[in-house]
Amino acid sequence: MWWLGASVGILLGGALPLLWWWWCRRQCNDGHKGSSAAAVPKGNLGWPLIGETLDFIACGYTSRPVSFMDARKSLYGDVFKTNILGTPIIVSTDPEVNKVVLQNHGSNSFIPAYPKSIRELFGEQSILQTNGPVQKKVHALIGGFLRSPQFKAHITNDIQHSVKLTLESWKGTHRLFLQDETRKMTFQVLVKALMSVGPGDDLEFMKSEFQEFIKGLICLPINFPGTTLYNSLKARERLLKMVKRIVDGRKMEMEMTADGGGKAAPRDAVDVLLGETDEKHLLPLDFVSANILEMMIPGEETVPTAMTLAVKFLSDCPLALNQLTEENLELKKQKEELGDEYSWTDYMSLPFTQNVISETLRMANIINGVWRKALKDVEIKGHLIPKGWCVLASFISVHMDEENYQHPYQFNPWRWEGKGVGVNNNCYTPFGGGQRLCPGLELSRLEISIFLHHLVTTYRWSAEEDDIVYFPTVKMKRKLPITVTPL
Numbered sequence: 434m435w436w437l438g439a440s441v442g443i444l445l446g447g448a449l450p451l452l453w454w455w456w457c458r459r460q461c462n463d464g465h466k467g468s469s470a471a472a473v474p475k476g477n478l479g480w481p482l483i484g485e486t487l488d489f490i491a492c493g494y495t496s497r498p499v500s501f502m503d504a505r506k507s508l509y510g511d512v513f514k515t516n517i518l519g520t521p522i523i524v525s526t527d528p529e530v531n532k533v534v535l536q537n538h539g540s541n542s543f544i545p546a547y548p549k550s551i552r553e554l555f556g557e558q559s560i561l562q563t564n565g566p567v568q569k570k571v572h573a574l575i576g577g578f579l580r581s582p583q584f585k586a587h588i589t590n591d592i593q594h595s596v597k598l599t600l601e602s603w604k605g606t607h608r609l610f611l612q613d614e615t616r617k618m619t620f621q622v623l624v625k626a627l628m629s630v631g632p633g634d635d636l637e638f639m640k641s642e643f644q645e646f647i648k649g650l651i652c653l654p655i656n657f658p659g660t661t662l663y664n665s666l667k668a669r670e671r672l673l674k675m676v677k678r679i680v681d682g683r684k685m686e687m688e689m690t691a692d693g694g695g696k697a698a699p700r701d702a703v704d705v706l707l708g709e710t711d712e713k714h715l716l717p718l719d720f721v722s723a724n725i726l727e728m729m730i731p732g733e734e735t736v737p738t739a740m741t742l743a744v745k746f747l748s749d750c751p752l753a754l755n756q757l758t759e760e761n762l763e764l765k766k767q768k769e770e771l772g773d774e775y776s777w778t779d780y781m782s783l784p785f786t787q788n789v790i791s792e793t794l795r796m797a798n799i800i801n802g803v804w805r806k807a808l809k810d811v812e813i814k815g816h817l818i819p820k821g822w823c824v825l826a827s828f829i830s831v832h833m834d835e836e837n838y839q840h841p842y843q844f845n846p847w848r849w850e851g852k853g854v855g856v857n858n859n860c861y862t863p864f865g866g867g868q869r870l871c872p873g874l875e876l877s878r879l880e881i882s883i884f885l886h887h888l889v890t891t892y893r894w895s896a897e898e899d900d901i902v903y904f905p906t907v908k909m910k911r912k913l914p915i916t917v918t919p920l
């Protein structure tokens with residue numbers, strides 16, 4: 434279908450793409466120079482309209498998605514230009530250049546710039562697209578809430594509950610698809626953290642609409658009935674209606690409680706975004722609803738993928754699996770002896786488990802890079818990113834580079850020994866960096882730790898042969914079938 438859509442687009446587009454292509458070539462080849470000697474990186478913009486997209490996608494279906502970047506890197510250097518997914522773009526595979534991009538060049542030089550289909554689906558108000566004071570405010574509110582001790586205490590219980598329920602449901606079933614199972618667990622936790630919706634019809638509705646919604650995240654930007662983008666936008670409308678109902682109801686509830694005096698601690702992200710007491714800074718209700726919906730995107734796909742890939746990597750590395758199991762059995766024994774409840778810190782202070790998670794995130798590259806657009810001419814390490822150009826800071830290229838990691842394709846949790854969970858440097862950015870560093874970082878690590886703890890202390894498994902696919906999003910080709918046996 435994708436290829437069909439692309440061909441029809443090219444035929445229907447006629448002369449327009451050719452003109453556009455000529456314009457882009459001019460833009461890129463006229464040797465745009467900034468105020469100094471910095472030059473626009475070298476590269477190739479490929480075919481009209483589709484640019485080098487086909488090559489980019491083809492690499493995403495192999496076990497070495499980074500080969501697209503590697504091939505160009507060897508021809509043009511660490512920073513080069515190309516044209517993918519309808520966007521002429523400068524790609525950086527250099528950790529230092531990526532750092533400057535993530536830190537927004539110290540000021541307001543870059544804004545997020547995702548492909549057209551993603552932009553339409555996010556909506557204009559999404560934190561992932563906004564810039565300046567509004568993004569800072571929402572980021573601070575959500576980050577503060579997700580890091581608060583109250584949230585950590587109750588979300589630990591919620592995650593445990595969800596993980597245990599799912600693991601119990603495996604009793605009697607021997608073969609299951611891990612990718613589907615992890616998604617069930619995490620969606621429930623995410624919806625609870627964002628808007629306190631528990632199991633029931635509303636959750637089931639959201640789950641199925643959300644699946645339709647995210648299908649459009651990376652697709653051709655063609656929007657008419659029957660296309661992926663169209664169906665996805667319709668699912669977004671239905672979801673937004675439900676989120677609005679929840680937000681409106683909560684606002685009324687808050688007003689009534691305020692009349693009765695007293696302000697309760699926030700239960701979820703809806704409470705946090707509605708909780709502003711200063712009239713001048715109140716966030717509009719539509720803005721809150723849209724942001725809650727869009728926050729489901731970074732949280733939904735990412736965590737279950739990380740869990741599934743952790744199991745895949747561990748299945749292929751028995752030595753790591755043994756050490757992880759020993760560490761977790763030891764914690765379980767201690768907890769049983771003391772008759773204690775598990776806390777957030779119990780899970781987060783298991784050193785080898787955290788190393789397994791760090792290594793999984795390095796190799797999984799769930800978010801393979803971030804897209805930005807330059808608001809002005811920006812020079813970094815002798816490269817010029819002209820005003821209006823997009824730049825892709827490629828994390829996957831850095832994570833899989835021999836220069837940064839010895840044997841980068843080898844799953845080696847021991848390489849993280851002594852580095853701790855706070856590791857985030859230029860060469861390790863699974864959660865991004867700078868002012869947009871993922872606010873769900875600790876929550877994600879916690880969810881994965883709880884899942885791994887209960888999995889390895891309850892079951893043994895054997896995984897069937899399966900491959901990782903990197904396009905349009907990272908996932909297992911066969912959803913990782915495993916056969917479990919209770920311990």
Ligand code: HEM
Nearest residue numbers: 560572731732735736739800803863864865869871873877
């Ligand atoms: C393994 C799991 C996850 C990974 C790898 C991940 C990765 C990332 C990355 C790379 C960014 C930066 C995007 C950019 O700079 O444009 C980001 C941003 C974000 N993430 Fe996560 N994320 C994960 C889980 C979560 C979870 C569970 C939540 C929960 C709500 C979440 C919420 C967000 C939000 C709201 C932003 C936008 C921050 C901003 O622009 O200010 N993420 N994430």
